Amino acid sequence: MNAVLQPKPNYIVCDGNEAAAWAVSLAQVDMVAVYPITPQSSLVEYLAKFIADGRLGAEIVDVEGEHSVLSVLQGATLAGARTYTASCGPGLAFMFEPYMRTPGMRLPMVMTIVTRDTLTPQSVWGGHQDAMSVREVGWIQIYCENLQEILDTTIMAYRIAEHHDVMLPVNVCHDGNYLSFATGRVELPDAAEVAAFLGQRDVNWHVALDPDRPMAVDPLTGGAGGPGPALFVRYRKGQCQGMQNSLAVIEEVHADWARRFGRHHAPLVEAYRMDDAELALVTLGSMTGAAKDAVDEARARGQKVGLAKVKTYRPFPAKKLAEILAPVKAVAVVDRSVSFGWNCGPLYQDTLAALQASNIPAMSCIGGLAGADITITHFARVIEACAELAEKRSPVDTLWLNEHD
């Protein structure tokens, strides 16, 4: 039986990792599997403590590595469990084999990526390179800006994943160091109201390993002829459709969250001071706070700048982003990771694709690698470069923000 202690008052002061752990408790998961890695470790320690204290009535499996973390939870999900784990960086890389398989099995799992830059050079600090490296695997990826958004989004993630039109795993991404260890006030929703919001878990209606419903899970398909390849193609197409379906579901779930709990987070893309904006920044994750301050300062100086924060990154909300950016003269996209194939940031590539029908010039800025701080000053430089682009309208090189810090 799950039991969540109702804290009084409803405010707690915690860091991002603890906020995620509170969300998992409120979602009354059946099983967590854990393996520590910086900067995720305190998150799984909080979970272990919640379980040891009887605050969360879940099974905990302390496994021997991230590969087994996800494998244990796949087994549990196929048996009908609501599950949770978190990882990042090298741990996510080690997990990749079962990670790659999860969306194909249409398992509605929720996993936090406490984003971290990837090796090498050796680094244990924040950055989006880990999550970006798995952006095409088929997991839904949602990025958080602040602590409250972590808690609320992690709970919402279960309803999104388990929606029958979706049935896909969700990564809730929060920035290593910046969000994992930043401390602030978080409002805890009422446990019974969260239970009502999430409803009954129904995670293996479509695929199960259950002696009462014997079936072969994942038999061999494909090949050069016969029914195999067609079966595979229809399956893949359905998987892509599930991703597209999630866009509407994410909006619907956020709207219902706002109705029930009074907190509205923009589900796909948040438009900040975009009315009459001529320049726009595009951001992802915790950098958005500093970016908004920079926008405010620019506005105070009389520059017509706005910001679009991408919250749902996979599937990419191309239509929504294009709509928000449509009126501007130039766009600067800030990434905390790189695309090695294109010498720019991956969010920049996605933005270009979303803007392909327009003739708005855009530029790529890369900052915040390996824990580097993207300050208001850095964003001021971005705005300056964006203004220049709007004027010249000629292609500009990728701007590396922390190169000479």
Add this chain to the structure above:
Amino acid sequence: MSAYATIAFKPDRCNGCNECMSACAAVKGSAGQIDSRIQIVAANDSFELAMCRQCGDPKCVAVCPAAALAKNEGSGVISWDGGKCVNCLLCTVGCAYGGIVHNAAAGHVVKCDMCDAAVAGAPACVKACDQGALQFITSARIYNEVGDLEDLFVPGLSGCQGCNTELIMRHALRRVGPETVLATPPGCIPGMGAVGYNGLTGTKVPVFHPLLTNTASMLTGIKRHYKRQGREMTAMALAGDGGTSDVGFQSLSGAAERGEEILFICVDNEGYMNTGMQRSSCTPYGAWTSTTPVGERGQGKSQDAKNMPVLMMMHNCAYVATASTGFMEDLYAKLDHAIAASKHGFAYLHIYSPCTTGWRFPSQDNIEVARKAVETNFVMLWEFTPEAGLTLSRPLDQARPLTEYLKAQGKYRHLSAEQIVHIEASLAKNVAFIEKLAGPRKPATAQQAAVRA
């Protein structure tokens, strides 16, 4: 052809009372126990049986110059015809079991005739044994017993000709029963259709392909969740040696260390046979495989095999055993022990399974190769529990020469004299190691006797 009735002897139940010998002597009008046609012989701290085995290929019949001995095709009993016997006693030399001997009082050879059991119900010796050490059974009993259970694999699995993995799969799953979730990581087992193709299933229980790497972890999640819900079921793996000892070892070791309640069966055919006979860490020294080929500079695998069951024993699992399809009764007993142990801890059963295709021997020789592996001590049959430690299931007084086993397979065809010396030395070392773990030979424990009952 129906199965023959036979007298089976269970030495661990015999207390040496010799009532069977008295009963035989009385029925046959012999002078006493000394002339009984069944002889119980004390050997070390156990007992052995000297008696006619009613052999399928009887040497006594073959050596008889007078055709006085003949095997009855209906009953299987070898009969002696006094009218034809010329008292040459060649049969007593031909028999390896002391089953036909000269009786001075009678003036000719005598042997067990099974007391015409069709009339008597059971031979007199069996009726006289109140310990259950002598049993009157049909020789195919174990197969028939398992055959009464539902076959949970579909017909028409597509293994290689002569492969005995299908035997292991069908009989193991029959024994475990339908309340099972079965994991078959990539390899020969799903390769022959256990998980099905294109939406069709190969089994009647829930079955899945885990990754080659995560079998024990996926089963952990399944079992833990059902246990949490209070549902009884068996989480079972049928894995190859590659998925067990190589890339799957980390998750297996983790699950064993945590004592997960899993029944993990490794079907060891000493390599990646499904993908074309590549080397695994279970491949023995000197063996040809497609990645340890034989040529000017290569002479098969240049390292000894990883001793997987010993590694699992060192995890202090609830149960670990080795078994062979050459000794099915032993295999069934261990399967039962493993199933029971998987209800409270990690149970690991390592079954040696010769591969007709990859080991290069004729498809009809599979069981014979399996038997030779055990009789040469190349494969040692044992079981382990934390309580009883390691027990040898079939200790050999005298192992057969290793070359009999090596010569039975094409994969060893190229071996040099030095390589054979290496294999013999490694084998001797392993035998000494396992025997040391087993300690001095002891009668079966009460617990083992109870399990056998």
